[in-house]
Amino acid sequence: MDKNENLFNNLKELNLPIGEYAIFGSGPMGIRDLREMHDIDIIITEKIYNEYVRKNGWEVKNIYENNDCFRGLVNHNLCIEMWKDWYTGWDIIELIKESEIIKGLPFIKLEQLLKWKKFFAKEKDLKDVEIIEKFLSTN
Numbered sequence: 001m002d003k004n005e006n007l008f009n010n011l012k013e014l015n016l017p018i019g020e021y022a023i024f025g026s027g028p029m030g031i032r033d034l035r036e037m038h039d040i041d042i043i044i045t046e047k048i049y050n051e052y053v054r055k056n057g058w059e060v061k062n063i064y065e066n067n068d069c070f071r072g073l074v075n076h077n078l079c080i081e082m083w084k085d086w087y088t089g090w091d092i093i094e095l096i097k098e099s100e101i102i103k104g105l106p107f108i109k110l111e112q113l114l115k116w117k118k119f120f121a122k123e124k125d126l127k128d129v130e131i132i133e134k135f136l137s138t139n
Contacts, residue, residue, distance in 0.1 A: 004030040007040050008105060010078040018106055020045045022099035024083070024116075026128075028107045034131050039079040043092045043108070049073065049084040058082075090116075110136060 008031070011023070023031075025041030044052075052058050052073050061074045061081065072083035084092065099106035114132045117125040 004037050007037055007079055011040050011080060020048050022096045022106045022108050024108050028110050028113045031102050031107060034135055039081060041081045043095060044082045044084055046084055052082060
């Protein structure tokens with residue numbers, strides 16, 4: 001079993017309800033075998049955040065150092081990060097609603113991921129932009 005599949009299995013074991021989360025970050029690329037993932041980032045509703053903030057193994061993580069306005073949860077053993085906010089201020093609930101189900105898991109649309117990667121435009125993001133654009137142009 002490859003690393004991506006192991007990560008998706010970790011997420012499936014949480015049995016999160018569809019409609020309460022969507023996979024973001026490298027996940028939409030990983031499910032299509034476009035690149036190897038190092039962890040899974042998911043966007044979540046306030047309900048899921050409030051449930052998991054009290055669970056063992058999960059710790060609060062701020063997106064920005066010294067700024068707790070944007071916070072999420074991380075489980076280092078499962079390699080999963082959950083975010084109730086996203087850097088760009090995008091509507092998390094809308095992204096979750098519009099997600100597409102692939103192999104039983106909800107993913108943000110690849111087109112949305114492309115916008116996000118272009119927005120950040122770090123070196124790794126620009127490599128991903130090339131991969132995503134090539135994939136979208138042939139599929």
